[in-house]
Amino acid sequence: MCNMTAYDKTLSGRRRFVLAVAHVAGAVLCVTGSAANGDEPLQFGAYRSTINNLHEPIAVAVGRQNTIYVVERAAHRVRAFSSEGEERFQFGGLGHEAGRFDAPGKIAVAPDGDIVVADDGNCRVQVFDAQGRFKAAFGEHGFTDGAFRGPLGVAVDAKRIFVADAATARILVFDREGEFERTFATDDAAMKPARPVAIAAGDGVVVAADAYASRVFIFDADGAMRNTFGEWGYFPGMLAQPVDAAVHDGRCYVADHRNHRIQVFDLAGKLKYQWGLHALRPREGEGKLHYPDALAIAPDGSFAVVCESFENRCQIFGLETPAQAAKRFNPLPPGSVGGTSHFGRRVDIDGDLMALVEPDSHSVLIYDIKQPEPILIHKFGGQGTRPGRFNFPTDICIESGRKRLTVIDAGNARIQVFRLERPTTDLKYLPDMTRLVKAIDLGSVGRQIASLGERQSLTATAIDRDGRGRLFLLDAVNSLVAVLDDEANVTASFGAYGRRRGRMRD
Template sequence: MTFKEKISKIGFILSLIIIIILAVLIFQKKFIKNFQKVKFSIKLIKIIGTKYGLKGPADVFFQGNKIIYIVDSGNSRILKFNILGKYIRQWGLQGGATGEFMVPLYGAVHNFNKGNPEIYIVDSGNSRIQVFTPQGKFIKEFGRSKNAKKMLVEPTYIGFANGKIYVANSGANDILIYFKTGQFYEKKDPKDKAKHNILKKPVSIAFSKKYIYVSDYKLSKILVFDKEFNLIGTIGTKGENGHKLFHPVGIVYKDGYLFTANYGRSIITVFKLSKGFNVIKSYNFGTPGIGGRNFNDESNISISKNGKYLAVADTNNNRIILYRIFGLD
């Protein structure tokens, strides 16, 4: 065998060894990834607010990952805690004046154009939205109007998508959309082919990149619309067993999962979705009851920005329950 042939043979062997090593590394990486994949679940880690006389808290919401706000509906106030449950501040009292509340039901944090975060509170009994700084200083309000078509009537939800503000106008069975300034933009009142109202009692909204999900309390379903509010499909069926829904309230979409406060059953129902609205798996968490690990008519839920924490407003147990989420894709 000539020297050239020897070099060629050695090169071939080295190339073969490199290919085998790469194949082993790729297989090992895939094996470790699959082996380490955690099954979807939630674990209770903390109960918040029991020392502060909560009375029917209707909502809880995150600012980022470390701050939690509680909409303490029965006491007409907003409380602020850190993720460890340490009290920070509170504001509000019952009434109709600026900064006062009458049955506040929902809250959310948003900052348009990367500005300072603002706290939006759905002041349902006063049929308006109030906006505050994180310190509780009043900024503005909107939603009241002499025009019936632009008027909020017992709203229950506020959210943000496509550069606009969406409000579930539950008392009028429609969705009102506003510019970021709070100026009215348009009303969404979708109809079926027979020109009948599709929405019967919209109470909460969630958003994915393509779809808008509306929790309808009366229909006991989640309605799925495109961005133009054309009905695409529904999620869930009405009932009180299995993974059926009964008077759902708060909903949150996160990474292909739709979390639902299944209010009428006092459980959390989660749907894993394919292509936005096809349910491929369903989960139930919690049991109805007083105290302990039970739920008693939980109203709304919230997920931290990093997707690690789930907070539940356990309304009739007068507390907030914080969970750690595992296995979220």
Template sequence: MNIINCLILVLTVQVGDAENDQRHPAAWHSTINELGAPAGAAFLPDGRMLVTEQHRHTVSIINPNDNVSSVWIESGTLHQPHGIDANDVGVIAVADKGNHLVRFFNSEGTLAHTIDGRRLSGKRFRSPMDVALSNANLAVADTGNNRIVVFNRNGSYRWSTDEIENLDLRAPEGVDVDDLGNVFIADTGNHRVLVLDSDGNLKRTWGDWGRFPGLFSEPSGIERHGDQIYVADRLNHRVQIFDTDGELISWWGMHAVVPRQGEGHIHYPSDIAIDASGNRSLVSEPFERRAQTFKPGPPSRPLRSNTRAPRGLQSHFGAQVDAGSRGLVTWEPEARSLPVFVMDRDVPIHVTTFGTPGEGPGRIGKIADISWNQRGDVITILDSENNTIQHWKVSLPPADNPRFNPEAAVLLSSSSLPKLPDGSFLNPLSADYDDDATLHVIDGNEDQIYSFRNRELIPWKIDFDPVAIDARAGTIAVADGRTGQIHLFDNDAQPQRSIGPAPDLSSPNPGGVAILGDGSLLISDAGSDRLDHFSPDGGHLGTLSTSGGDHGEIWMPGEIAEDANGRIIVLDQGNHRMQGFEPDEGWVLTFGLGRAMTPERLKRSKQP
């Protein structure tokens, strides 16, 4: 599509929006706050709403009259539940992502049945992220296996997309099915939508990566209602509506100006549900820990934000960060690029950005993790969307003459991720190099750790759920996703001891772990917005942060690194920035791609 056609498309959509949105549930109606990273959304036949809460490992039910949520399925059964759906006869299905299962509940919330996919389809589910129920069919987005699996109403296997030639799904996160058996797929990694008939034949497909209406950036949720298809377009912060031929009808949603802004602004939507009448929609936003409801009418515009964040500092970083020698690297999912900073000064200096979106050597899909090998300043990228491992050499500028150099990063190699014994690709969650330059990787599908040695994957012997890893000075620290503990190993994967969790931490959701130069340890928690510090022998030294958007406050923190000046750098993902702390002083730095802030600068900015 050339630029003229793109402009015509945008103008056409904008002109028609006001009229079309009068009949779609796109006008903001209400907000349900203080949810635990809600991922999946569904309506019950009586109009009540269900949301899965990943961080609390529960399902909550919302009364449509007062929008008050209450726990419907208690924690203990589910782990990181994602998609959810209900049919007309009171059956509720939940994609129990963390346990790699699909569970069925009755209308009272009682567990009725569980399937793992193995007996029915010959392959167990891996990180399933959505389910869809009609009165005749069940469809599962088996995300970790890059497939959609379809069953009939009595649980008998019908077909799977990995048996269909040339579909090549990539981590599909959304699925819906109608009463005729047509299947609607949000093919997240390929940034497109597919429609298959009841026998698995491809009827149509549309979409590609991009910002213009009609294009997608990680479509994550999909809902068919009548002759319309609603898509939660995650990284474009919107919902798009199409007809069954794939023609764009309308869209709504707009990126928040400041964090926590809602009232019609949508921020990283995960799923969308439409009620039986078509007059209400429910959009889940795990990043903001909320869900919003919409009704027919023109899109509402927000009036204010409940939380003020420092302006000029926000950058759309992912959760990944690592430091090595004098540098630090992170990545921007929306641009598919990696910014590099020099950290040996009071204020970080942005010295290069590398990577472009797409496939092939040097191209970036979706980065699972990045690791800075200090031997030669080589950055390793694990790309779970393109199934590649890339190595980049970064030449940092001299300390006395820091400057931006767009050609400072050079691709050394790009190869396919290694495969597991069953032939599937490694699905990396977190990785780091030890002092012997061995790369240790957590696999999210197998809940396992592997070491790369002589081009072989060597599995560890563990009995916990690993989610984050860091290595330093002969010790490897691994965060336990279920308990919040830190398990310590030597470089040969032999267990040493376990420490933590923090004494007052409930429902742990570790975002990152780090070993500091003095041997103490840090662990971030994305669910409770905290950064906990432990002594080398396991004593809890304190919590370095609080929840919020001001300097020194964090929201959904990701990974942690120690920079060249000994500062603790945390990826403050929920506030679109990075922050620096020192154990004895607390907050010392806020920075991104814009102007950095320090306590001294902040003091001067407040002077009359």
């Protein structure tokens, strides 16, 4: 039996709204909002509450009875909370046994309540019931059908489980029992995610977020491409490292990581609205976002949850009117109102110079550190694919004695080497301090390493050079280290995935 109950509600004394709630056997199935005069629908963005003291919350899902499931990657577990933020139970823990995790990735909840978790470090997917009791696991480390190298994203519907294997740029489809069915395939490289880090299913579509390309791909449930949208940038409708997506009621919600916001599109890629103010100081919250990593929409549409591993918290947002949102939200891009960019985790120092990566602007900064306070003397790069530009630079190595600077250009799958001209005059900003010498294609490097085969390029995550100038590349995805000479020839490689001595994991 289904009946509709209408509630009149006045929001901020401005307009009267009607919330229509459908009840089936006492369970709330959906919530829709519309203005009494029909011209102003409700949208997410009204801050409700915060779940604090988490340990690197990297993923979130909302299940039946509005239970919030949060993946704590650093603690290798899943914690369950009520919609008010009260903890109900937890499961997991570090290990490779059934029911345990190693650096878990995304999480999804099936219509029947089953919980599906991408167990990244163990290269498998695990399935639990709604109370966190282990039911099944499938997958193994490898390139073959049904195997994974970096299962980061997972989605589920009534019949299938979808897995985004970021390391091999594949979207794999399994039945609910874990039997491999197929891989999403396309002959058009422009219509294929280069590094799908998240995936969502709903409303008859499957959505994949490609963090490196700053694009979102929409497939039908059988894997046929329907649409793709997004390009790197700060302005509304543009994306800067989309790391998660959700589908609900004909809309696609995207966690726009480096723009510190959630953007909402229709399935044709048209921007509908956005929410989230950039937190400029640590621990700022109450609606302000700081590098959102994941989001989820409650099945009844009554609230949304956003994870921020940088702040070790999840924020819960309710519904509001566009007029209320307009009072709070400033659509100007970061930097246009005096904000400053955030530096990455990679810093290198040699002699009097310090180099660091500024991922928000896809740039590299060089400081003179002879003075009591470091002084910026050079900045170069910017987002793009042309030589000398970057797409998410991730690590850097500076050699002032050799006048050389080496940068991992992760999004463009290459390493760029620059000549470094040391300051010879009084301290000042030097616009021509670096000059591109060469770019090293990581695909060609990977093909030199027999253990990678033809199907996988090297995924450089860290670099360094020794006193002889040899370049050491750490590939955390393939669990190996490659050694290159000055001509970009691989002279040695070592390591492999595993727990035995001499092998590496993460």
